[in-house]
Amino acid sequence: MSDSAAHSPLWWAAPTAPGAVDASVTVPGSKSVTNRALVLAAHSAEPGWVRRPLRSRDTVLMAEALRAMGVQIDETVNPDGGEAWRIIPAGLYGPATVDVGNAGTVMRFLPPVAALADGPVRFEGDARAYERPLHGVIDALRGLGARIDDEGRGSLPLTVYGAGSLTGGAVDVDASSSSQFVSALLLSGPRFNKGLELRHTGDALPSVPHIRMTVDMLRKAGARVDAPEDGGTRNVWRVTPGALLGRDLTVEPDLSNAAPFLAAALVTGGRVTVPGWPRRTTQPGDALREIFTRMGGRCELGDQGLTFRGTGRIRGITADLRDVGELTPVIAAVAALAEDASHLSGIAHLRLHETDRLAALAKELGSLGCDVTETADGLRIRPRPLRGGEFHTYDDHRLATAAAVLGLAVPGVWVENVATTAKTLPDFPALWTAMLGDTPAVAEGDATGGSAAADGRAAGPAAGRG
Ligand SMILES: O=C(O)C1=C[C@@H](OP(=O)(O)O)[C@@H](O)[C@H](O)C1
Ligand SMILES: C=C(OP(=O)(O)O)C(=O)O
Structure with a gap:
């Protein structure tokens, strides 16, 4: 990373996961x-x-x-x-x-x-x-x-x-x-x-x-x-x-803002519970149960809320996200850590969101080493070994949370202006570090179930072991 970033309060060092996360995260309202x-x-x-x-x-x-x-x-x-x-x-x-x-x-x-x-x-x-x-x-x-x-x-x-x-x-x-x-x-x-x-x-x-x-x-x-x-x-x-x-x-918890926390379970092969997850809802974030299950996790919805578990594998996904466009940045981050390619479509309108999200994701994931191409209405993501570096967020809260997900598995990800998460999730950095703080560090040689954070798809030392 550049000297300017290292010394600027505008840049947040995304923490790597000390091991498989195991946490309950109370997500603020929708x-x-x-x-x-x-x-x-x-x-x-x-x-x-x-x-x-x-x-x-x-x-x-x-x-x-x-x-x-x-x-x-x-x-x-x-x-x-x-x-x-x-x-x-x-x-x-x-x-x-x-x-x-x-x-x-x-x-x-x-x-x-x-x-x-x-x-x-x-x-x-x-x-x-x-x-x-x-x-x-x-x-x-x-x-x-x-x-x-x-x-x-x-x-x-x-x-x-x-x-x-x-x-x-x-x-x-x-x-x-x-x-x-x-x-x-x-x-x-x-x-x-x-x-x-x-x-x-x-x-x-x-x-x-x-x-x-x-x-x-x-x-x-x-x-x-x-x-x-x-x-x-x-x-x-x-x-x-x-x-x-x-x-x-x-007000129900914001299920779209649950995305980075559920992604943390998927990426680290761990477990995250979101209390208060409604059994019936019109929120698009409810689709994460299906999307992240297809990407390799499994979930259980009960009286305690939603518990999502990573299984140690992250699969790529082909998905039309037109209905749930606001979930795209975090899904794209998970896709960049997957074992095979993803194709996200139906989301041309994301070019008109907080920033042009398709261009921003292609550029920033690309700068960490991922092979991403923009299509007319989406992204094609071919995972490659990733390296740390600066992740620009363009005043977009969801770009910042997506970068945090990458940082779990890729040491040295610096997130520009993480305070932009205050648009919809002001406590994000504290919630994120609390989630990781609850996570027991993995001793040298322990298995985390073959998650991306542990098997070297992220270039450099795996999460928590460097
Ligand atoms: O009505 C709403 O609360 C929203 C609708 C969607 O907007 P678009 O249809 O412009 O994508 C979504 O992306 C936005 O985050 C919130
Ligand atoms: C697109 C989003 O927000 P807005 O309500 O500003 O459109 C979003 O939160 O992802």
Whole structure:
């Protein structure tokens, strides 16, 4: 690694695994559930509770934005521990300024809310937020009766001139670049005078489980929603206008953020339990049970949560990840440590995430020695012996957690700006080292079951033995 990296606090030395991990990891709440719950609570006709919310950059930005439009959010503590946010809805108003950071949920879910406010709401954010697509929300809102000044860009920054209500009705949206266009409009749909009939008109829709999460949470808040998967019309969602109930909702652990911890079990041939893993959920991270089983582990879902075990082998995978795109960086890291090649497809839209994730993964995995090629809609990963080095993260939380997974097996991986994990998982470095701290070091000569961390696929000394 370069001298600059060695001496800069911006670089984090990813710890190698001392042996097969054996830990229980309490994963903080889901970003996607927390931010939907906040929006729905703000639209409700009565106060509600969001218990065990995720407190991270994306969710604090959401809470601050709603407060700026007049919603009261009181932060209290649950009798049995953890946070409980009391949401007291009020008439939404401007002028207000919203900082979206680089949160897709904030930049997409809130313009429809602002269209219902009384007064102008200005949206600003990180430089990357200005490059991420928003046209689906802007064009649709205009079609539904809103006035928006985006200076002709079809993206941020912009001002929504809320008129206190919105006509609503039928609208066509091309959501092939982000499912969040659909979720954004559905979440505010019950508050539109005519409700909403949204038709997706573009190519294949990504992240469909996230749309199911939106529909499920709307229904639990009392909304009437017809969705394609319930025998409705293909690519059409209908939301009936009506008041929403105040809910008392407890946020599930973020299953997508469980990915690096489950990967640690797979990569080290160890065992990780995630307490509170729901038996039924709309979270896309639930697919990790199947994906990581196909990659060589096995899992057990019970009252204790999910226990995932590595078996000592890591297999490559051919998988269409369109539904679960946000899992890609960690899956790609595991694939780089596998015994054979992987092909990840269906994820062209990842080029428009926090960074161009396909380009970033190809470049950074490549710089550690892996043979990676970008395809039109994914990655082909052919594992090679890896070496340590700098892993750039491009302000992308999931690039940083993916790098940590590689570091378990590859000594000398330096992760740029690990603090970027605060977008959705602020305690990541502490959780990671605690997981490893619980892991008994392996004595010289002990077997860890032939995991990548132990059998020399990672160049240099195997984890914990150098
Ligand atoms: O609605 C949501 O909470 C999300 C939807 C997905 O967005 P895209 O459809 O843009 O991939 C996902 O990647 C993102 O992390 C969260
Ligand atoms: C794509 C992601 O986030 P966002 O909500 O900003 O789109 C993500 O968390 O992987």
